[in-house]
Amino acid sequence: MKKFLARNGPGYVFLLPWFLGFFLLALGPILASLYLSFTRYDMVGDPRWIGFDNYQYMFERDRRFWKALEVTFTYVFLSVPARLIMALGVAMLLDKGLRTIGVYRAIFYLPSLLGASIAIAILWRQLFAADGVVNQILAKFGIEGAAWISNPDTSLYTLVVLAMWQFGSPMLIFLAGLRGIPRDLYEAAEIDGTSKRRQFFRITLPLLAPVIFFNLVLQTIEAFKTFSSAFIISGGTGAPADSLLFYTVYLFNEAFKFFRMGYASALAWVLLIIIGFFTAVSFFTSKYWVHYENERD
Template sequence: MHKFIRRNIAGYAFLLPWLVGFLLLAIGPILASLYLSFTKYNVINPPRWIGLDNYVFMFTMDDRFRKALSVTFTFVAISVPAKLCFALAVAMVLDKGIRAIGLYRALFYLPSILGGSIAVAILWRQLFNYDGVINALLRTVGIEGPYWLADPNYSLWTLVVLAVWQFGSPMLIFLAGLRAIPQDLYEAAEIDAAGPVRTFFAITVPLLAPVIFFNLVLQMIEAFKSFSGAFIISGGTGAPLDSLLFYTVYLFNEAFSFLRMGYASALAWVLLIIIAAFTAIAFWTSKYWVHYESQRG
């Protein structure tokens, strides 16, 4: 044991700063929030233990909690498939070996770098204002655009478009997966007179399934955590008529606008459980449609 410790002490020494930071900045706050979720705490006064009251109120009496869940689920259900489909389509175009592919990859990836920033959210709000660029372009062809951000029927769609616009990261992962598919399979399909649609579903999708699954899990988690766009565009309130009341926006307001830190901690843990549940479902269903190279025999 002494020799083992002496032989590995250098490694432990290098890991120590990360380990201390992980315990103090990650595990510590996580455990603190779990405790606070069972208390009534407003930052000013010490936390007071109330047991499951926060969770009971959340699931039985809080209408805005249910509205936030509805808006968030709708956003995830629409934006994630749309983003993945668009990213895969662009990746397939780039996989054809077009000129200056490096430039296109950089340009397409740029929105993913900037997409979560406050500056882009403000820009998006200016684009979709009634007097913004989008409606100005529509007027040039004789169409009077709606109040995109003030109409509950359209406001959520502006954030869906923003999410799809940030397709660069999954696109690069799809492109790498497409490059790994053996070309002789496509050549054999061409000899057998298989059309592009049949080739896509018989070769591309099955061999790309692990990459699709990886992107699906990552983008689903990111969609549940979306915050900046909804917060900036709605003015931090979820307006109009709570149509942009994302779960994270509601959590933020409870914690920092109303100082209900105990209730906000309970909301955070429910969000964690929701994300974990959807991720577990994705992993469970993957055995029916995701097949890896090592499984083929």
């Protein structure tokens, strides 16, 4: 026992805050929400066990649940690739021999820091309003705009544009990754007369695969978690016509507006499984397309 403490003591002491946090704020709540997902719970009485009723209702009868999934998946599948392509393109432009790179890097990164704020969500609502700037600019070119936010067919795209605007943080990671590619590879390819296009597909992409993978997983998880901007832009409800009913917005409303805590817990678990599934798929398929140059311990 004494030996055990001498060996492990310091480690456990330093890890103590994390242990508390992990059990009280992560593992405990996850298990608790699994339990709650099988109950009806309105915070007034005690949770009442109802078996699989929540899940059954969710999958068989709750049309808003399916709508929320549709909205969220559309958003993820549009915004993540758009953002990553933007980020990689700009990173490649910045990577090669520009002395003023710092200024551009700063300008392109700034929206990533501001994008999650309420101020920007409020701003976005106005930019894409019927009488907003976007339509005024389009009018200059003789294009008639739309009421982007209040039209259910277009509202989601305003959020995709907002996501694209924030390509800065994957861009920084791509830049670091590009720095790590040895220059002589390109020089050798240049001497062999390899075209730029081929250099991109044969050198840049394969060597960048770990970074692309990292960004893809991170950004996908981030996109699933999107809340504040969707909440503010949709006025807190997912309007118009549920076209901005992000999964997180739906969950929030079920829990804290209607106090259906049991049902919201079931929604939370489905979200956890979806994100877990995507992460797992990325990891299991990664060995086929991600090659690590020099693995360290």
